[in-house]
Amino acid sequence: MPSNSDQRPIVQSLQEYGRGIAGGLLFSFPLLYTMEVWWTGFIASPFQLILVIVFTFGLLLGYNRFAGMHPEASWQDVVVDSVEELGIGFLLSLALLIMLRRVDFHEMSIQEIMGKVVLEAMVISIGVSVGTAQLGMDNTGTSEAGDGKALKKERQAGLASLLVLGLCGSVLIGGNVAPTEEVLVIGVESNPGHILAMALVSLALSVLILFYSDFEGSRTKNYQANFFTIAQQTCVCYLVALSSSALLLWFFGRLDGASLWTGFAQTVTLGVLCSLGTSAGRLIIN
Known part of the structure; x- marks a missing residue:
């Protein structure tokens, strides 16, 4: 049986994912219930959707660098965290739109579905990032927490x-x-x-x-x-x-x-x- 120290990183990762999902839902539900967003997703061009993804990814990189949960993280870690949060945002967006019957694979084109999913995923992904960093308690040691806070304040x-x-x-x-x-x-x-x-x-x-x-x-x-x-x-x-x-x-x-x-x-x-x-x-x- 693995020790608690071996299990701890997995538990902490699951807790972070849980906080991220909660944050994504907290900030995105108003948009999920907004008809104008559904319509914009229907008429948005592929260029606009790509622009949204690039813009959102840039915000995630900046947020994780300056205010993320791990201030000591390298740029490689920041990129990995941002990709994960963007992926969670897309999955949550698709699942919630299906739940609300705003996505129907039998009646809608792929372009319309992608438009809605991408637009909703923009805010959800940022909410995931914020929720991961802000909705939890610091489980690190006192000195590490102090160093992390000092580094975050400096940035x-x-x-x-x-x-x-x-x-x-x-x-x-x-x-x-x-x-x-x-x-x-x-x-x-x-x-x-x-x-x-x-x-x-x-x-x-x-x-x-x-x-x-x-x-x-x-x-x-x-x-x-x-x-x-x-x-x-x-x-x-x-x-x-x-x-x-x-x-x-x-x-x-x-x-x-x-x-x-x-x-x-x-x-x-x-x-x-x-x-x-x-x-x-x-x-x-x-």
Whole structure:
């Protein structure tokens, strides 16, 4: 009979897979019940689907590098973890869509099925990565845990970490709303005063969450941010939020045929949610 030490890696791996599945379901169920996503999967071109896979894999690489469960992991380990999470995302996506009868092999073409599976797998895979790293307890020794946390903090101190983790949070939060008609309706019916108010509220929420909410991970003990730091990080977070907002809207076809003002209004409208994901989400998922 194998010893406990021999069995432990297998048990831990199964626990990680379980946390990953839970995280994938937690972040993806709203999209699974959204008709606009089903329709986008039906009309998406092969190029768009490939672009989604590449984009998602890039986010997984960045997240696992800067905020993954194993801070000491090499780039080879990061790539392996990302491939596994992407694979789990595809399997979960297919299984859940079959369960909800959104995939039917007898009535749908392969292109339609692949479109739906790929789109749903995008958010599920990121949720799997976040769930694996964040939903469990640290089972390592005290010194190793301390070293791992110190290494993670060091990696998260740079601009690259701010961009990658902010983008992950923005996609997770904003991606659940981007496909819906409501964003278009709000954008079209809003006047410049409303759009300006949305932008100011987005900036104010970012400042509040990043520097004054006392969220865990928002700042170190006795840390006093100066005006330049607050302005820099807030602007970076909002630019990431607007960029991801525009990217999501473009992918789901919300910018097709829209005027410059309508596209801008939709981007700022969704940017309110994406800015929450960029700031709060960045703290929660790191």
